[in-house]
Amino acid sequence: MRIFIAFECFCEPFDILQNQTVQTVKLMIKNYFHLQLSDDKRGHRYLDLMYAGASLKDDWVLADVGITPCCTIKCILKEEDKPVLQIYNVVTQETIPIMGKIFLLSTTVSNLKSLVSLKCGFPVSTFCLRTQSQTELYNCNKLEDYRIDIGTTLHLDIWDGWKAFLTGCVLGHKRTVQRYFSDEEPVMKFQQRIALYMAAFFGHLEMTGWLLKLGVRADEPVGVHPYREWCHEMDHPEIKKCPVHAAAEAGQLLVLKTFINSNVLCLDCKNPQGHNPLKLSVKYKHKKCVLYFTTKMWSVVSYPGASFPMGIYIKLKKWLYKVQQRLLFTKLPNLSTAFKTQVGDTVLIDGFTEPGMTSKPKSRTLKKEPSSKSCTLPPLLPNKENNQGAFKQWTKSLPCMKLPPVEQKPEDNKAQLNKNKKVQTADQLKKDESINKNIWKAKVPLPPISRDTNPRPHFFYNSSSSTFLLTSSLDSFSEYSGRTTRENAIYCLALTSAFEKKPWLQQLEMARSLARRTV
DSSP: OEEEEEETTEEEEEEOOTTOBHHHHHHHHHHHHTOOOEESSSEEEEEEEEETTEEOOTTOBTTTTTOOTTOEEEEEEEEEEOOSEEEEETTTTEEEEEOOOGGGGGSBHHHHHHHHHHHHOOOGGGEEEEOTTOOEEOTTSBGGGGTOOTTEEEEEEEOTTOHHHHHHHHHTOHHHHHHTOOSSHHHHHHHHHHHHHHHHHHTOHHHHHHHHHTTOOTTSOOOOOGGGGGGGGGSOGGGGOOHHHHHHHHTOHHHHHHHHHHOGGGGGOOOTTSOOHHHHHHHTTOHHHHHHHHHHHTOEEEETTEEEEHHHHHHHHHHHHHHHHHHHHHHOGGGGGTTSOOTTSOOOOTTTSOOSOSOOOHHHHTOOOOOOOOOOOOOOOSSHHHHHHHHHHHHHTSOOOOOOOOOOOHHHHHHHHHHHHHHHHHHHHHHHHHHHHHHHHHHSOOOOOOOOOSOOOGGGOOSTTHHHHHHHHHHHHHHHHSSOHHHHHHHHHHHHTTOTTSOHHHHHHHHHHHHHHHO
């Protein structure tokens, strides 16, 4: 049959067969117009055929899609830039593409972590990046130092035992987050700040209100893990980002309103670069957030007998908050050092201690090493009396041990053997009876179990093997295609629904032909 291909300002006829696929038609167009297609690490240049408002896939047959003689197919030459890097998120099990130019590989790991944080919504202090050979990337180094090439896939690893907690933060499940809070108070405070940061990024209002009631502040930086407090000065600069900054970058207007209604100081909270939420909303082009911040910043706070502009009111609130903190620390000086690293706490230093970000599940981290049962003898002393006293103390510290069983007389052994024989013979008789009862079941073939629950007339089942043929064919289809018949029908309907310019009955007929071809 003859069809017409519309490419740029040309409309050329092509003689093709009805059983030819879209891929063969693309090859004919490429050879006719002398097009250069490419598929390398930097980009992808390919042809896309459009018919009735939908894009045709390469393995489709033209007749199945309903293309008849004298139809016109639109051909478009597309170019796509491939991502420079790909980040595999262990929590969501998704691959995050990092778009950009090749110059991105000459930047530091710190800048890459900032881009990843904007993509996935995790604070930079909750994850680390590793290569496929499990080499950790440190913030101060450059990507060139690790010999990372274009298109490399890096792994995003989190703190050990935190996968369920961060999954609850992503989905906004309050009970899951509460369940996986740490028993250590400093770590729990850190987790609460992380949960508020992620709730602000993803727009979970219920969890945001719950965390604000617990006392978590939206203008308080997330900070670092308590195990990293001794080396936080050399850490990532974005550890000073607050939940209100995450909400402004993501454009979560309702969350921003909740933050400002609970604390007006969020209006003038600045990130490490010195940008307040208004500047961040302008930078990321969130129009509604910009309008809300402008009306708030240029409003007036009225009191009986006095009124203040919002800027002066925020300065007064900041001054009062600092005074309250100083008074609190003078009255209770222990609070200033309550949540900082103390002697005996765990300290993690990059390159010197075992890494704490390997994405291990909580069950592995809670496993304890088996206690050794060996014991040391007490040292010998020159005096006998001292030796006896040390021996008594050593015997008291010995673990409890089970005594060996008492030896029985030969008469008792014979009686015990007779009892065991009687029990064995009774069990053997029961087993033989059950075997004899089940012998006839193996000789008589049982009818196959039918999965079809729809009632049908009695004459539908002509023979005992008809149901077996129906169920076996459905099972074989789902085994080799990976989908059930219902899922395959829905999949074909979803494909043909892209042909928006076709009537619904024609879309249904195309779906039937596609489903028939998959069978």
